[in-house]
Amino acid sequence: MAAWLLWLIAGGLFAAGELASLDLVLLMFAGGALGGMAVALLGGAVVLQLVAFVVVSAGLLVVIRPIAARHLVDRTPEQIDGVAAYVGRTAVVTERVDHRHGRITMGADVWSARSEYEGQVFEVGEKVRIMELDGPTALVADALE
Numbered sequence: 001m002a003a004w005l006l007w008l009i010a011g012g013l014f015a016a017g018e019l020a021s022l023d024l025v026l027l028m029f030a031g032g033a034l035g036g037m038a039v040a041l042l043g044g045a046v047v048l049q050l051v052a053f054v055v056v057s058a059g060l061l062v063v064i065r066p067i068a069a070r071h072l073v074d075r076t077p078e079q080i081d082g083v084a085a086y087v088g089r090t091a092v093v094t095e096r097v098d099h100r101h102g103r104i105t106m107g108a109d110v111w112s113a114r115s116e117y118e119g120q121v122f123e124v125g126e127k128v129r130i131m132e133l134d135g136p137t138a139l140v141a142d143a144l145e
Contacts, residue, residue, distance in 0.1 A: 003049060007037035024065050024072075031064075032057025083133050090127050090143045097122040097140060104128060104138060113138045 011033035018026040035056030036049040044052070086106065095103035097113050098121045104113040115122065116131050116139045128140035 002040070003046065004037045004040035007033050007040055007049065007053075011037065024068055025061065028060035028065055029057050031060045086130050086133060086138070088130065090129050091138070091140065093122045093124050093126045093128060096124060097128065104130075104140060106130075111138045112136060113140050115139070116141045 011030045014026045014030035014033055018024070018030065032053040032055075036053035039049045039052040089106060091104040091106040091111070091113075093102065093113075094105050094110065097104065097115055099115050099118045102113045102115070102122070104111050113128070114137060120141070122128050122140065127143035129143045130138045131141045132139040
């Protein structure tokens with residue numbers, strides 16, 4: 001098998017590994033593998049290919065990775081994930097909600113719900129706001145819309 005093809009395969013494997021780690025290190029090694037591939041395509045010896053791999057990888061790690069990491073962190077807004085994304089959203093009551101039980105719908109999702117405070121009751125069709133999630137149960141309050 002041709003040396004340049006081995007370098008290409010190595011670069012692809014490093015890039016695929018980067019998808020699992022998301023650390024931007026393996027991606028720099030993939031760039032180094034492309035440097036080794038370039039030397040192989042030019043007919044360079046295996047030692048020169050390895051030197052190209054090391055030099056390009058090190059250069060990318062020292063110069064490009066910090067810049068790329070900074071841009072990823074600075075330009076990515078803090079994102080709320082999981083069930084925390086539901087807090088603050090509005091829903092519609094489908095079964096009377098009181099402090100002990102009830103049901104709401106949010107889009108196509110049906111949730112069990114209870115009112116946030118004792119004595120608060122929401123009738124079918126009212127809009128409520130999800131204030132907190134207690135396991136699979138949403139604690140709701142007035143939507144104030």
